Amino acid sequence: MVDRKAAAASPSPIRYVIDTNVLIHDPNALMNFEEHHVALPMTVLEELDKLKTGKHSVAAECRQAIRLIDKLLGSATPEQIEAGVPIARGKNAPKGTLSILVDHPDLNNILPSSVNDNKIINLAIELKRSSESKVVLVTKDINMRLKARAIGLDSEDYSSDQLVDDVDLLSNGFHHVTGSFWDNVAKVETRPDRKFTWHTVELVDPITALSVNEFILDDEGKVFWAKEVNGKYLLIQEFSKDELMSQEAWGLIPRDIYQALALKGLMDPDIHLVNLAGSAGSGKTILALAAAIEQTMVSKIYDKIIVTRSVQGLDEDIGFLPGTEAEKMEPWLGAISDNLEALHADDESSSGSIEYILQKVPLQFKSMNFMRGRSFQRSLIIVDECQNLTPHQMKTLITRAGNGSKVICLGNLAQIDTPYLSATSSGLTYLTERFKGFEYGTHLTLQGVPRSILAEYAEAHL
Template structure:
């Protein structure tokens, strides 16, 4: 069977940077990229919304020696053409046998008829994903496992740490909390693993990342005897959704209360499952308040200058932190610290950040594979309730 000659349009490379490998299918077909597509990628790499995906596409092209690139159009008249028309002209100018333009641009698909060029859409497109979404915490079967990642073997997840493979044939239970899915169990494995100082958890709303992190934090700070953790800090960047609330009176805890009410409610829920008297000032009071010596909630601005030691630090909504804030915060961590980073890069409220340029994504991008670091994407069929389930499944 003769090889097919596929020519890629810009939109296909952006929608799935792995399309080159898929279309080549080993050595079965040839893949070409017009020079005009490179020009368009060069312009789009500065787009804050899709810049991270464009960078992936450029990286794929750069590291593929078998990829063919059409030379640019040379005549002055051709340079005045639209990008789509230049792509068609470049295909026509090359003596390529039966070229097939792969594009999801409907207008360009129509134009190919005038040039008598075969055309196909590319159906295996991916949504724009950040590094924290693409790296799920699993390594594909047959690939060398990433340090501190999981790999499926005969239906059982296996953890690949520095001590070698460890089959996860058991289920965690801490502070009365049992995981509702295999992914929650694996996330708890990372948070409870004494060899991991830093753990990041990515998930959409409702998959229990904050509840699991609090349960593990209470266990590490109040129950586990063979570590030096004796306090829990919860750090959160403050970015309001919708109308601003304006000035709030009171001390730090009172000012933070509207933003972290859910943390207070989750802590009380855990306290009702199993008493956590030491984190409250008066555990018998009708209005429970946190004991600052054992459980402290801080805005990120208060961390500067601090030296955190022998504690569990939960960083919530980390996708709303900048790279500089993330660096400043993580470099405050001293000896005996377990740091758990939580967030969802699809829910960036900070107007100066985006899905790829945010604290959570930078942590995954830069620390993946390091000793002492692990990452997990929580997912499953059940979230916090039926309405949330419907929203997540519908893609609202």
């Protein structure tokens, strides 16, 4: 994997040959190779050119990457571009170079040049032959890395924006304490108010990896929400398990303590970002939808609900579906309709209830393509299937939130459908790490599969 610190410590500059998918994953990737030389095959420019138009989600990334390349190359001559143009870095001195590799017809190709991946590998091999520096192919494509390895070319994944090496290291958003939480408290100062009981505590031993807005659960049924964390010193809100389990949103009551913790974050108006992870059937979508309807129809904290979803194939297929944007999105947002039905399953006429909700609730289905450049005020934005987003796409969506808005991100790292993404490089993982400690955000990984006995067994055994 491309590690900027390790690369920076290298005794001599490395020549990195960049694949197209790296620039789609991170359009600013060219700036992340420190003092090393970056080489772009002409094939990569051609692929970016083909992908820069259209309504698929990668078009904007391609255009951004092209603009950066144009800015870095500036008015350089063909000879300077071939040799390498210094990469300007604002007011700092240029560091590293950017060059373009041209596919000459007289190249001694090792792999058949009918495939673009092979063209890039051939150019990298040619560069290796003619260069005294180490040459490394950087690509998100595992199979391309395998082909490169097979013919003796060093290759790496791009992971400059990868914050963890193992998703097991990600916080669940809660910490279990054996016995009573109070057994680990050296000093306490209690301050009740009308809504909550607040404690400022000094712990005997600090809770490992505890961050702001994470929950603490003990064996005596007490639950605490950490609002300030400074080593052994905590400011916490205290709840009882029964209090949390009795919460209700649009008739929905949590089935377990983890759903109750999630609902607490979803319903708190001071929390602007809720990040819910968990396996299929753990209740992410139905909790988010119930909380959204409750806060738009009853408490009227928000004016509308915006629902979008990342699905591999969505961007290409949506253009061929008939109807308006909402009608085109409907087949892809079946999970929302299914959960609306579940919320009203006990009604005398569930279909009539759903029609009423769809008429009365300001619920809008949006394609991710139409989210760019927008700013949603006083809106509750639900982003489903976040595990399929790149970190750059995740940033694009989160920044759509305007004044008085809340974003709810849902995802399952075990069900990634996007090529070149893994659990560690997913935008959902990136979001979880980057917002750890954000005082207006909370993250929770739901446990178990309350959907059904069958779903729980399938999640564990298939």
